[in-house]
Amino acid sequence: MDQNSLPPIQTTARDDAVLKALVGFVRAEALQPGDRLPTERILAERLKVSRNTVREALTRWEGLGLVERRQGSGTYLKAAVSPDMLHMPLTLAGGNDFTSLMHTLEIRRALEAEAAALCAERASPADIAEIMRKLDIMEQAFRTRDGMSSEEDWEFHQAIYRVSGNPLFEQIIAAMHELFHRFWEHPLGVRDFGHASFPYHRAIYECIAARDPQGARAEALKLIATVEDDLKRGAAKLKLPSQT
Amino acid sequence: MDQNSLPPIQTTARDDAVLKALVGFVRAEALQPGDRLPTERILAERLKVSRNTVREALTRWEGLGLVERRQGSGTYLKAAVSPDMLHMPLTLAGGNDFTSLMHTLEIRRALEAEAAALCAERASPADIAEIMRKLDIMEQAFRTRDGMSSEEDWEFHQAIYRVSGNPLFEQIIAAMHELFHRFWEHPLGVRDFGHASFPYHRAIYECIAARDPQGARAEALKLIATVEDDLKRGAAKLKLPSQT
DNA sequence: ATGCAGAAATTGGTAGGACCATTGGACCAC
DNA sequence: GTGGTCCAATGGTCCTACCAATTTCTGCAT
Incomplete structure (x- = not known):
């Protein structure tokens, strides 16, 4: 029954x-x-x-x-609507901002690695060329303005999600991205935030181009790790501003 | 400025x-x-x-x-409210075809593994006892009704997400669960759907109890793999019903 | 014709009142 | 107890009117 x-x-x-x-x-x-x-x-x-x-x-x-x-x-x-849509309100009630930011990064760590691996498996030559194009744009923006650009960086990652062949990756990580930036406002005093993540973008691309899923996964994990480190540095700086 | x-x-x-x-x-x-x-x-x-x-x-x-x-x-x-809560609607465009079901499993594969690993890192003795309790309930239901029970199985997994310390895991995987079961009803003609996943539940638990994140991750991946296999079997059965 | 200020129409936001549909308890007959 | 009826409370819907922000039109001055 x-x-x-x-x-x-x-x-x-x-x-x-x-x-x-x-x-x-x-x-x-x-x-x-x-x-x-x-x-x-x-x-x-x-x-x-x-x-x-x-x-x-x-x-x-x-x-x-x-x-x-x-x-x-x-x-x-404001967004495309379709009959078969699922709406799921995400509620993030973590104590401080730092905890919430880390939570979004934990989700990204899991999804980013999987998406990179799937991308390396399924990318067509045209897909790889498109990703390289986004990578070039991002690297140029990095050199020109001497710093990570949220915009071009995001475009590069989105290209990977799309090539993964699973639209859910882009949708969910986009939600994490927005959630992350809603807590952001003040970069926690870390001026070169995201700087350390730069080289891993090309590393991910090369693994994808070489059809190396495990390598792509590993490099994606390293990339997220640098962001987590930056975040921890910022949190430490906020707690102990005088001990510099 | x-x-x-x-x-x-x-x-x-x-x-x-x-x-x-x-x-x-x-x-x-x-x-x-x-x-x-x-x-x-x-x-x-x-x-x-x-x-x-x-x-x-x-x-x-x-x-x-x-x-x-x-x-x-x-x-x-219906839920606890506090001033510093952030809400973010997650809208997912799903489909009712085989591909969409596989997409939800790809997301679950990534998140389930990460959640199990984090759970193994952070579980307190009380948490482990709670997870074991859910596992017992699930296994008993399995033996009694001789088959995977969606309800008790889901409770067991939810316990793991909760212990991971990151509320986003439970919420996002719940969305995947919903997307998956929206077109469930008949398990694609596979009567013993999920049967193969049974032993991995205890395997995951034992890794968590042993504080073995990598082991928990590996067992979680195996579990999802069995579900993916069942799904593929069901899809093949639908396509080729006469070649049994 | 052009440009610009002000009037007028449009549209979402708020107010207040009325009634309907459902719920849940009180009460009663059996 | 069981089942039924009545009744007050509550969310759901409707209506009308008006407010506030925006857009469009109008008409005058240049």
């Missing part, structure tokens, strides 16, 4: 129905992120529901980061 | 103010998960805002999984 054989019935689910209708709408109209979707009043009239109900539904989507509402302007699509 | 030194002022942020007030309320009243919080009407009156505004705020919290609203009964706290 399975307890799931008698699921609770749903008599009313107005907001869910509204959201389902909206999913169908954006698909029918082929709306892209950035596009404006109909007025709350229009939606309420078309769907034959109260404007309040429409607002509750849109509030939920706003909380999920799917839409953005601008007073006086309209409601805009 | 940091662009963040001049954040945009907030002329109106009623719902945020409501949520902040609610955080203060649950802390002042020391509310625990499961407790009921005041009526929407009461909140609207006390906070001097419209009931609509209260509802929008509660809708956001509901979306984050912090509260649960039951019509006719009330609104109940």
Whole structure:
């Protein structure tokens, strides 16, 4: 006897129905992120529901980061929507910032290594060329501005996730990336943060180009290790600022 | 000159103010998960805002999984809340095909191994006892019903994630679990699905109890590998049902 | 024509009131 | 006890009106 054989019935689910209708709408109209979707009043009239109900539904989507509402302007699509989407709110209630940052890095350590290994297994010659291109851009930015660039660095990593063939890597690590940078603000006083990670980017690329999964995994782990070290240095600096 | 030194002022942020007030309320009243919080009407009156505004705020919290609203009964706290909490919606685009299922397993492979290793490093004697308890329950269920039990098996794994000390493991793997089981229902015709993974549970536990991170990692990888094999067998069976 | 200030329309945000649907307890008949 | 009915409390929905921010239009001065 399975307890799931008698699921609770749903008599009313107005907001869910509204959201389902909206999913169908954006698909029918082929709306892209950035596009404006109909007025709350229009939606309420078309769907034959109260404007309040429409607002509750849109509030939920706003909380999920799917839409953005601008007073006086309209409601805009912020991300692609599809019928089979899973929403999972991540809650990070760690004590201090340092702990939370380390937590995001632990996830990245696991996923980054796996993605690099899969990438080395599955990369086509065109994929390898694309990754090299991103690597060149990143290295040039590094030399020009004499420091790690968040932007180009991120592009390089994203290319690896994409080539891994598993879209979940990019989506989850992107969430970690954003979570990380939300705690960031002040770089904990470490001026050359990320500097030590630079050489490992090329090392990862070379392993991928050589179709060496284990090597790519190892180099990715080293890269994350340098970031963790920087983070620990910063935390120590904050705790003992006078003992320099 | 940091662009963040001049954040945009907030002329109106009623719902945020409501949520902040609610955080203060649950802390002042020391509310625990499961407790009921005041009526929407009461909140609207006390906070001097419209009931609509209260509802929008509660809708956001509901979306984050912090509260649960039951019509006719009330609104109940579902998770602990604190002022310094960071929420980040993770939206994953899944599919219902074989490839998507494999993708979730690739993520689990990476995270499961890392979590097991961290668990082996950080587990206290009490933690190890707790994990053993879950393992016993699972093994008994296995022998009684002669098959892997999704429920008890999941409890065992969750215990490991918790002991890892990083709440993100449990949350992200839970998302993978959800994606996987969304299209589960029938185990692709493989009756003894997961059977092969059984012995590795105890193997993982023994590595954790022995404080052997590398061993725990290796056993976790083997466990996921058996699940991947089962999945492939099921897919082959679906494609070639007549060639048995 | 051009440019710009101010009016007007549009749109999301808030307010307040009313009613419906569900829940859970009180109460009662059997 | 069991089952049923009633009733108050509570979230869900609807309606209308107005506020606040934004965009668009208008019309005057140049």
